[in-house]
Amino acid sequence: MGIVALFCTLFISAQNNNEQVIYNGVPWFDTDGNIVNAHGACVIEDGGRYWLFGEYKSHGNNNFIGFGCYSSNDLVHWKFERIALPQQKDGILGPRRVGERVKVMKCPKTGEYVMLMHADNQNYTDPYIALATSPTINGEYTFRGPLLYNGKPMKRWDMGTFQDEDGTGYLLIHHGPIYRLTEDYRSIATETVNIKGMGESPAMFKKDRIYYLLTSNLTGWERNDNYYFTATNIGGPWKKHGCFCPKGTLTYNSQTTFVFPLKMNGKTIYVYMGDRWSYPYQDEAATYVWLPFTVNGETLSVPEYKRAWRVTNGSNWQFTGRETHIGMSSDTKGRSVSIPFKGCQIAIAGETDNKGGYAEIRIIDSKGNLLHKSYVDFYSKVVDNGLRFISRKYKKGSYTIQVEVLGEHWDWVDKHGTETGSAGNFVNVDKVIVR
Ligand code: GLA
Numbered sequence: 001m002g003i004v005a006l007f008c009t010l011f012i013s014a015q016n017n018n019e020q021v022i023y024n025g026v027p028w029f030d031t032d033g034n035i036v037n038a039h040g041a042c043v044i045e046d047g048g049r050y051w052l053f054g055e056y057k058s059h060g061n062n063n064f065i066g067f068g069c070y071s072s073n074d075l076v077h078w079k080f081e082r083i084a085l086p087q088q089k090d091g092i093l094g095p096r097r098v099g100e101r102v103k104v105m106k107c108p109k110t111g112e113y114v115m116l117m118h119a120d121n122q123n124y125t126d127p128y129i130a131l132a133t134s135p136t137i138n139g140e141y142t143f144r145g146p147l148l149y150n151g152k153p154m155k156r157w158d159m160g161t162f163q164d165e166d167g168t169g170y171l172l173i174h175h176g177p178i179y180r181l182t183e184d185y186r187s188i189a190t191e192t193v194n195i196k197g198m199g200e201s202p203a204m205f206k207k208d209r210i211y212y213l214l215t216s217n218l219t220g221w222e223r224n225d226n227y228y229f230t231a232t233n234i235g236g237p238w239k240k241h242g243c244f245c246p247k248g249t250l251t252y253n254s255q256t257t258f259v260f261p262l263k264m265n266g267k268t269i270y271v272y273m274g275d276r277w278s279y280p281y282q283d284e285a286a287t288y289v290w291l292p293f294t295v296n297g298e299t300l301s302v303p304e305y306k307r308a309w310r311v312t313n314g315s316n317w318q319f320t321g322r323e324t325h326i327g328m329s330s331d332t333k334g335r336s337v338s339i340p341f342k343g344c345q346i347a348i349a350g351e352t353d354n355k356g357g358y359a360e361i362r363i364i365d366s367k368g369n370l371l372h373k374s375y376v377d378f379y380s381k382v383v384d385n386g387l388r389f390i391s392r393k394y395k396k397g398s399y400t401i402q403v404e405v406l407g408e409h410w411d412w413v414d415k416h417g418t419e420t421g422s423a424g425n426f427v428n429v430d431k432v433i434v435r
Helices: 003-016
Strands: 021-023 039-046 049-055 066-072 079-086 098-106 113-120 128-134 142-146 159-163 169-173 177-181 187-194 200-207 210-216 227-231 239-243 255-264 267-276 287-292 294-296 299-301 308-310 322-330 336-343 346-352 358-365 370-377 384-390 397-405 411-413 419-421 427-434
Touching: 039 267, 049 098, 066 098, 079 098, 079 113, 098 159, 113 159, 159 200, 169 200, 200 255, 200 267, 210 255, 322 336, 336 346, 336 427, 346 397, 358 427, 370 384, 384 427, 397 427
Parallel strands: 039 098, 039 255
Antiparallel strands: 021 308, 039 049, 049 066, 066 079, 098 113, 113 128, 128 142, 159 169, 169 177, 177 187, 200 210, 210 227, 227 239, 255 267, 267 287, 294 299, 322 427, 336 397, 346 384, 346 427, 358 370, 358 397, 411 419
């Protein structure tokens, strides 16, 4: 190996230690080593950092316990800042309520950070769009109750936000309406348009004078083929298009939440941000699917599912290491495998399908201390083979990973009374990969 090649190899392996890679469908660890809990999220860039706001989901139920705020300088390594809006003592975001789809924008007129969200009861029959504000991006937001339109609360559910280049703020609502916010973003000024054929989970971005509006069908937390609209004027006419991911992939097993224009090396990558929900263990078993869009005139697509990609240029990435075949497939509660390994990081690969259930993953050090424990979901309506878990990085040493069949699975009755979820409790581990 020549000097240059050797240098390149060393350089590449040094970079590996601080990968700027987004992994899809596996839990992410924050800089404290906890699982990033930010679902139905948005990202905004402010003061030279990226800020991620999302639903800080609970374990085992659907109670709102808060919206979390994380920050990062590369969109990959996230520092937990705080619970930006905690559960309120009472009222529409009090105990046993639901809080979803938090979106934050900085109001150009007032300089204030404005947080909008969906608040509801457990049956989703008492929806509100609600408002909270803060003078700083990472402060605790003050809850201000329902967002008002002509003095009346906006009683709708799935929502998103969009800030146009001229600073105008918009509220996007399920099933069609787009509202322009007042200049202080604290209430609604007017209905701009009502788009026929819209579904849930609205998200919008703009590129070269074209507006793109993404939406999902109505299947609760189950995935479906999300689709999109385009327009050159936000007031319409809006043109309906088909799916932006290949049909039948169910948006690569995810649901739209936001699109983040990532400016990198003089280029912009439009990042699709989606949720791979997992009820009732959304806090640790629901994961994120973030993928670079291909935008070509009115055509929007994610032609390929990238399991992992470099944020610097959108290119594919693969987690590599020493592989050991495991071949476990079991739905017997309590059945487990225990795999000792030497190294600093371990990944689990296996299949998810419509009979998949939860596994409990534990990592134990050589003294028997439990370093990590979380649930991983092996359910997906569309079969998928890939990484299900990548541990955080530990000091180089000897560890054991245990994978145990929990005997539980995703189970949810959506707001239309339809039962969704898995038909079994299978955990399928093909192999582990150690670094
Ligand atoms: C849809 C919505 C989510 C949530 C679930 C609950 O997926 O987009 O925000 O309300 O339904 O079933």
